[in-house]
Amino acid sequence: MHPQSTPARQWRVPAVLPVAKLVAALVLVALGLLFAGGDRVQLVLAGLAAAALAGWGVRDLVAPVRLAVDAEGVTVIQGFAGRRRLPWPAVEAIRVERRTRRGLTAETLEIDAGESLHLFGRYDLDAPPEEVAEALRAARAAGTG
Known part of the structure; x- marks a missing residue:
């Protein structure tokens, strides 16, 4: 680090x-x-x-930890309980997708790593996806910065 x-x-x-x-x-x-x-x-x-x-x-x-971040990149869960390290240069986009259906809004955090897309819901993160996206963007800026 x-x-x-x-x-x-x-x-x-x-x-x-x-x-x-x-x-x-x-x-x-x-x-x-x-x-x-x-x-x-x-x-x-x-x-x-x-x-x-x-x-x-x-x-x-x-595998309770679904997502971790540090200055070098993110670690995401992959498969049943595996982990995958994504360095910041491999992460193309961090966004929150909002969908409304039948009056309910669902938010999903998307981490686009080019060849793979990693999706996390509210119950994967125990936090609002928008809040997590902001923390990831801040860590990315500090790590590449």
Whole structure:
């Protein structure tokens, strides 16, 4: 790191989110057992949905940090729980995409690295995407500056 560089900062999923996903998976299994009434198809579907939800929750526990930044660049999550380092010269754009549907507005942070596009929602970052985009832009300016 440069002597003038900004301290590293990271954004992670809210701590309650993986717990909620794992509890919901258990509830799905319980509901499947309760309402299946001997129907194996319903039980299997409930089990598959619970397994998917549990896998999603485990990912949040294994790799809670979705995005990190320092003066040299950003580190993003890739795949199930991998990491990818993007130096500032590889980052072509940092923007927030806003979409309104049925009266609800969703914001997504986009980090465009040319060959790859990395998307982060509010629950990936535990912060408003616009706020994170500003922090990334400031770190980029300090790092390349």
